[in-house]
Amino acid sequence: MASRSGRKEFRTSVILTEGQFSRVREIAQANDASIAWVLRQAVDRYLEAQSATSVRQAGKPPATTKVR
Template sequence: MSGSEKKSVRTSVILPEEAHARVQALADANDVSAAWVIRAAILRFLEEHGGQTELPLRLPRASRVAV
């Protein structure tokens, strides 16, 4: 690997069924993978909010997923 190549790391997430369906629909409509849509969304989110120390979003208590 040359110095200009960036290492990638595989991770997984659990999405609500409706969110998964919406991601898949976006992917299908744009001829890309669901992973591409999720990766693009995360990179955009980090670009916009990456310098912050607090998350710019709060989930309603009923929607929070136990970790």
């Protein structure tokens, strides 16, 4: 699916708990935004955090195992 910006986009579905859905809907309403927008923002933040974690771990020496 191509977006208006010309970037390729993909449709997916997730199953949320009632509590998760309620909170996402509240955030969407508070920001005058769609639920999809809130979920995309959450995914972006999660991916950024994972990238930061990967960068930090890449700088660490590999874990050593003890030999008996």
